[in-house]
Ligand SMILES: Nc1ncnc2c1ncn2[C@@H]1O[C@H](COP(=O)(O)OP(=O)(O)O)[C@@H](O)[C@H]1O
C-alpha cells in the first residue's frame with residue numbers, strides 16, 4: 517500500500533495546528549484561516565472520519581488581548597495570557613463549527629493527566645465518548661495549572677499523545693512551513709523538503725534542530741519526536757503547511773503533500789509490542805468458554821459476564837492476563853476496573869454495573885482496543 521492508500525483509509529485523524537500558523541503575524545488569531553481549516557474538518561466528518569483537533573494559540577491570542585507586544589517569559593504571565601486567550605480560541609472554533617452544524621468540546625490536559633494511568637483512561641473515555649456522540653474535541657494544554665517542569669511545553673508532543681490516546685491512524689501537524697526540510701528553510705534558501713521517511717530515522721533530528729519561529733515553541737525537532745511518539749501506537753504523521761489550500765482534506769485523502777513520517781509497525785503490531793514489552797501483569801482473569809470464543813473468533817471486548825474468577829492486585833489501567841478455565845493464556849489487556857470491582861462484577865451483565873458499583877463505569881472489563889489475543 518502506498519502513502520495515498522494508507523493515509524486515505526484512515527478513520528481517525530488528529531489535526532494539530534501550531535501557534536506559528538494560528539496567528540496573524542503575532543497579531544491575535546487568524547480567524548479567516550481558522551474558518552477554512554474548520555470547513556475542511558467538517559468535510560472530513562461528512563466523509564465519516566473522526567477528527568480530534570489539537571490547537572495552540574491561547575497564549576498568542578491572550579497576548580494581544582492583554583497588550584503584550586512580545587511573548588512573555590515569566591510563567592505566570594504566560595499562564596495569564598493562556599487563560600485569557602483560551603476563551604477567545606474556543607469561541608472562534610465554536611462559532612465556525614456551528615456554521616457546519618457541528619458541536620465542539622474543550623479538553624485541557626496536563627502532562628500529569630496522561631502519565632497517571634487512571635486519569636489517562638478517564639481522558640480516553642471522555643474523548644471516545646465525544647467522538648461517538650459526533651462532537652469535535654478541541655484539545656490544548658491546561659497552561660494555567662502547569663509550571664515549567666511538568667509542561668508538555670509544545671503542542672506537538674501533546675498532539676502525539678492524543679493520537680496515542682484515541683488510537684488515531686494519522687496525526688496531521690500543520691505549521692508555517694511546507695514540512696520538514698533537510699535544514700531550516702528560514703536560514704537556508706537551498707533547503708529541500710523531505711517527502712517521506714521512517715519516523716524512527718534518527719538522522720532527521722539533526723535536520724530538524726534549527727529552532728522555532730517567534731511564536732511557536734518546539735520548532736521541527738518536537739514535530740519529528742512527536743511523529744516518533746505517534747508511531748508507537750502505529751499512527752502515521754504528516755507535517756504540512758496550513759497555508760496550502762485545502763491542506764487537511766488533501767493530506768487526509770492521501771495527496772502527496774508535506775512530509776510523511778511512517779511508523780515501523782502497523783497499529784495492532786505496535787499495540788501488541790507495547791502490551792507485551794512494557795507492562796508487567798498485575799493479575800489474572802479466568803474467562804468462560806463463551807468469552808474465549810468471542811475474543812478469539814469475533815475480536816470483541818471482554819465483558820464482566822464472561823468472567824468466572826479474578827486473582828491479583830490490579831487497579832484500573834493495569835495489565836492483566838486472561839486465561840481459560842484450564843489455565844491456558846488467551847489474551848492480555850488493560851483492565852478498566854480494580855480487582856475489588858471486578859470481583860463484584862463477575863458473571864454479571866454490564867447493565868447491572870451501576871446497581872453493583874454505585875457509579876457508571878465502562879461496560880467492558882477490557883475494551884477490545886486494549887486487548888491482545890495470544
Ligand atoms: N529542518 C527544518 N524544516 C522546516 N522548518 C524548520 C526546520 N528547522 C527548524 N524549522 C523551523 O520550525 C518552525 C516551525 O516550528 P514552530 O515555530 O514551533 O511552529 P508551530 O507553532 O507550528 O509548532 C519553522 O517556522 C522553521 O523556521
Ligand SMILES: N[C@@H](CCC(=O)OP(=O)(O)O)C(=O)O
Nearest residue numbers: 535572573574575671733734
Ligand atoms: N498551549 C500553548 C501552546 C504551546 C505552543 O506554543 O505550541 P506550538 O505552537 O504548537 O509549538 C498555547 O495555546 O498557546
